[in-house]
Amino acid sequence: MECAVTVRMEPQVSKTKVFPGIKVPPSDIKQQLANLMDKERADVMFSVSGEMFAAHKIVLVMRSPVFKAQLCRPLSQTGKQPIVIEDMQTDVFRAFLYFIYTDLMKVHGDLEENCERKNCQMIHHLLVAADRYDVARLKLLCESILCKNLDVKNVATTLALADQHQCDSLKDACIEFMSCLSTMDDLVATQGYQDLAKTSPSILADAKERIAKLHKC
Known part of the structure; x- marks a missing residue:
């Protein structure tokens, strides 16, 4: 009887060599989208207080059910004539459109983490635009910033805003602050x-009632 024996030898590795990694740059898609905010291939134009803004229908439709x-x-005349935006300042619409494209809040050159009290107005x-x-x-981001910057001077105005635009969490924060x-x-x-006392006394009455209940707790 003959037997064949096969001996497998593990490859000898003298030492482990570390190869240089490949550096991947951070995503710049938000900047690329921001770069679209010009008249290049724009198919929608807005007129805000006489100032023209170029935009792209596909972006607007994707981001806002109202724009959609x-x-x-049917029979939309979009592209043939500008859409006139009433009751909105140009700076507000510019910041709103920037968010639509980039998902970033940019107010007077500051990103959302730097939006301090000077920008609360x-x-x-x-x-209001987000609503x-x-x-x-965007609406929730605005609520969050306003909540963090509540003070005696602005809490009543913020309470009225929260009530008008159904911002329940912000309204609760205002009442708790008070x-x-x-x-x-x-x-x-x-x-x-x-x-607020003149225009919406019912809001104040509700706030006072809730404050009284909080004090009893």
Whole structure:
């Protein structure tokens, strides 16, 4: 009887060599999308207080259900004449359009993490625009920034805004902030509080009722 024996030898490796990695640059798709915000291949034009803005129908339709309904309706005249945007400042629409393209908030050159109190009025306007065109993430970003920057001077105005645009979490934050004040005198003296008392007394009545309940807890 003959037997054949095969001996397999493991390859000898003298040492492990580390090969240089391949550096992958960060994604620049947001910048690329921002670069589209010119008249190159634009098929939609907006007129805001006489200033013209170029845009792309496919981006608008993808980002806003309101734009989708407006631009995809039968016999739409989009592209033949500009869409006139009423009741919105040019700076607000520019920031709104920038968010539509990039998913980034940019107010007066500052990105969202740098939007401090100096820009809170602009954030108010952006929230209104986001609600108007049903851009949910922008609306929540605006709510978050306003919530972080509540103070005695702006809380009444912010409460009115939150109530008008169904921002329940922001409204709750305003009422909780008011409930934590040691005295209401400074708040009552603000123009925002006085305007709210004249135009929407029911909002104040509801806030006072909820504050009273919080104090009992």
